[in-house]
Amino acid sequence: MSASAPPRKRAALTPPGEREAETSRNTALRINGARLQQRIAQLAEIGAIDGGGCARLALTDADRAGRDQVCDWMRELGLAVTVDAIGNVVGVRAGRQSGAAVMTGSHIDTVRTGGRFDGNYGVLAGLEVIATLNDAGIVTEHPLAVAFFTNEEGARFAPDMMGSLVYTGALPLGEALATRGIDGTTVGEELQRIAYAGPAPVPAAAPRAFIELHVEQGPVLDREGTQIGVVESVQGISWTEIEILGTSNHAGTTPMALRRDAGWVAGAIIHFVRELAQELGGNQVATVGRIEFFPNLVNVVPNRAVLTVDLRNTDEARLQMAEARLAAHLDALRDAEKVDIATRSLARFAPVPFAAQMCDRIEHHARTQGLSTRRMPSGAGHDAQMLAAVCPTAMIFVPSVDGVSHNVREHTHPEHIEAGANVLLAVLCELAGATPPAGALA
């Protein structure tokens, strides 16, 4: 935000170290906000939808076009670009030493009604950091990498965060490639089709550290007026697909008491799921986002209904309690309504704590730049939670207006876009060991 703000005193919990002196000098180095906004706007034109949003579902033609654009920018910035077998793209800027890179990144796929910042911001801010270092002639000790991971959203293929799952070895490549999407295609076929089934092996070697910059996608920072969220953990996620089988029948002639109405049972689950979240309280959330009736006709009692339940909690024990109560309710409905109910887990991630030392560094640099901060969990899933299993990881959040997300009205003010990227720049410089030339010093 403010290049002239005096560096604040280091927070007490930050251990003193040699890096500190160097980092303080880096506070004068700032990214170019206009250039970053220009790239965000240009990427948003690919798969643009009414209202200013984007529809680039993973591995569609629109996703390919977005990937091609970002790869072009990576090469223009001098990065060595590799594509791995699940389509993750990594651009590396060499350091004085070889070895593992300090990595930043996120994703560029979107939901069908996505905003322009979700995912894209973290990737393009990473490129802006690279551009800033290039402009300043700064060479880092360790390599720096900017990555975007395949199918973070899970809107076409479940599970979400598929690319980072495979990257870190948590999901076998073959299983991911065989995943069939909502349109009947498989990940493997679609990767081949858009020419992003690359030669780099998975699981990949672990980065030296990983930082993901992202819009909050929730209302907390915006409501408080806080500029930077220091993300300490990610909520656990449980996605369940529920299929109900009853009997289809004429809507006019079948007495209510004789029905086995799969649609009514679906409605009862929607009703229950909100009650569950309210009774568990805390940060428990529960959502039925997808539903289908069969045969889906006005005058036919549905014989089949399929719906999804999305449960999230930062506390694994409470998330398991929510799952158990949902399962018990399904048992009760099965008995009372004489329907068959089958469930299938679409995704299950335990809550993930981030590295305390990484969070400290984010908080320190934000405050050094005069920015207000708040420690918080992430309510959404992110690739960073997969990377956390293999290297020190944390996330930086910036405010999202009204918390609107997965919606074309998603918006983050330019000053917050710029502030987040400057914090990312400072943290990456410290982690990678940047030695700025004299001109870049404060």
Add this chain to the structure above:
Amino acid sequence: MSASAPPRKRAALTPPGEREAETSRNTALRINGARLQQRIAQLAEIGAIDGGGCARLALTDADRAGRDQVCDWMRELGLAVTVDAIGNVVGVRAGRQSGAAVMTGSHIDTVRTGGRFDGNYGVLAGLEVIATLNDAGIVTEHPLAVAFFTNEEGARFAPDMMGSLVYTGALPLGEALATRGIDGTTVGEELQRIAYAGPAPVPAAAPRAFIELHVEQGPVLDREGTQIGVVESVQGISWTEIEILGTSNHAGTTPMALRRDAGWVAGAIIHFVRELAQELGGNQVATVGRIEFFPNLVNVVPNRAVLTVDLRNTDEARLQMAEARLAAHLDALRDAEKVDIATRSLARFAPVPFAAQMCDRIEHHARTQGLSTRRMPSGAGHDAQMLAAVCPTAMIFVPSVDGVSHNVREHTHPEHIEAGANVLLAVLCELAGATPPAGALA
């Protein structure tokens, strides 16, 4: 059922009359059950679906193929076939006198998961009556007509019973032709495409009388073991499409209390609608058969949901009460959930009473043939309810196993198929004034 069963004593409520003596003689005339089953099986092959059912949605290619088949049969039986401007097909067998025909018929379109008897049975039983009269060399005083009406099911274009609505002048032709279906096409375009936009004018001249033979589509006759249903009325029908507009948002980061969840409101309506039917009691039924969420993704709170509510009652005052209570509940949801809710009537028919004299004749002939009978309302809508506005009308029901309807498992036993057609034969002979040659006498 039994050609040798002695004619039962006439029920006390049947007024004596000249027709009576003639009708008693007709009790020996019987349809050919095997020939009727053969036609039912042959028509069921068109648009056949797994399990023995049919999918011939109105004005599709499958519907055209079915229409062509039935028209061929009509011509083979010597009927003069006309097609009107909404695609209704009428085959007329001349009588000694010209003038209005005594008409029977039903429909041959089906829902997407239809059985083979619904509608088709009434039309093909009408043809079997014609074949029987032809074989016996019987000429009737008045013409006899067999009709099938366009889009009775309403599964592709709303309202249902469209053809009979236009035939009787209850729906303007232009409005019907402009109706847009679930696939975006219009009735007018599709009629032209399948070459069933005919020259006969609508509204048509009223028939002399109308009888529709149909499977019950409900469980009453089957459970009781009653052979013939004498249908005295048709339930009133109210179809409403409800559109809910909320805000789409990230399923993980939006606190429950801050949501405007269109999907949850849809679930609440499903829940309410069954309670409504249970509280009103009697023969009130209520069904949510169709639903859609937008964007319909597992991790997005739906910003839009569209669903239909089907309400039916034989009592108009109680049906209006059900509609009013649904409207009040939508108002309450609108306020409590801060969503927008719009409703659109897809169809609205008041309960229809049939002609008492016609019901008497059906009951009389069934009993004369040794068949058990029951007076009952129809829970489903039928073309007969439209004809009732322009001529004396009633319906004959036969049992449907377990009441399964709009489902490939729909079934009626051959003896019931045959019995219903024999009652139809006797009633049509009486109404049209049949004078059998000596060989056909009992």
